[in-house]
Amino acid sequence: MNLSISCTEKGRLIYALVSVNKTIAQKFDLCTDGFSQTRMDLLAQLEVDTTISQKELQQRVNVDNAAVTRHLKHLETKGMIERVRSATDNRVILVSLTAEGATRITRLRQQKDEFLEQLLEGFTADEQHQLTQMIQRIETNALTLPKTTVT
């Protein structure tokens, strides 16, 4: 989303917000060592919930089912995760990290956390609080927005 064309003051603000997001994503990609963000999120989630169904994983990471299936297949061939059918429900597949996947994601996540810290370098606790509040308000505005459909 570019949005750069907007002529209004608020439009420019939102554009800046979208823009910083893109910058963050790009910079972030530079230090993920070949892992896409989604794949990294999947592994990181498995670091927390050591054994979890694909469905749950999908909900936590918030991408499409199909994408999760494909990523997990890939990660399995790479030896990062294991997948086994649940004994109690043959529909579900339980996913867990391999030893290799665990050590890998642990280091990557630390790197990520460090990266995130640096983005807010120089922000006081108070400023961080204010910023969080404002983001919340925008999120609320977005969610409660009436659907402005073109008529």
Added chain:
Amino acid sequence: MNLSISCTEKGRLIYALVSVNKTIAQKFDLCTDGFSQTRMDLLAQLEVDTTISQKELQQRVNVDNAAVTRHLKHLETKGMIERVRSATDNRVILVSLTAEGATRITRLRQQKDEFLEQLLEGFTADEQHQLTQMIQRIETNALTLPKTTVT
């Protein structure tokens, strides 16, 4: 990008920022009447620069050359734009809106501006200023970041 796993305070803030961005993009898609955001940006740019080369267009909208070519081809078949080779330089293709494209994008852009306005509903001028400043600082931090590569 999910980033939801982050354990640090700042990490959660950045996550909120990324998250609100996703929400905005999703809501925005609901009112674009079948136009992807990039296609809309292309048309909106043509509303400003009435005749422009693909190269310039690509730089303004900030997506890949290949993507621009494909979008413009599509928009051409839909009768939204026209493309003609430049008389002075046969390499470049000049793009412009058709009458239909013009009326279409005008309405869509107005809708978009209205949407953006609503996202910041309730923000005072002062708050908007503060928020802009903070976003700027994050952007600066991101851009000046040393490349933290996994070693």
Added chain:
DNA sequence: TATCAATCTTTGATACGTCAAGGATTTTTC
């Protein structure tokens, strides 16, 4: 218990974005 509905995963179609390589044209340089 047989059927119908719900749930979980997979696959196919489609859309979008990037990078890299290739064609055509212009500009530079010797």
Added chain:
DNA sequence: GAAAAATCCTTGACGTATCAAAGATTGATA
């Protein structure tokens, strides 16, 4: 003025996201 470099556009290969439909399994219902 001809060869080399640069510029603009296009195309191909690939990665990833979504939706919709289909398979397999389980649960609910009559």
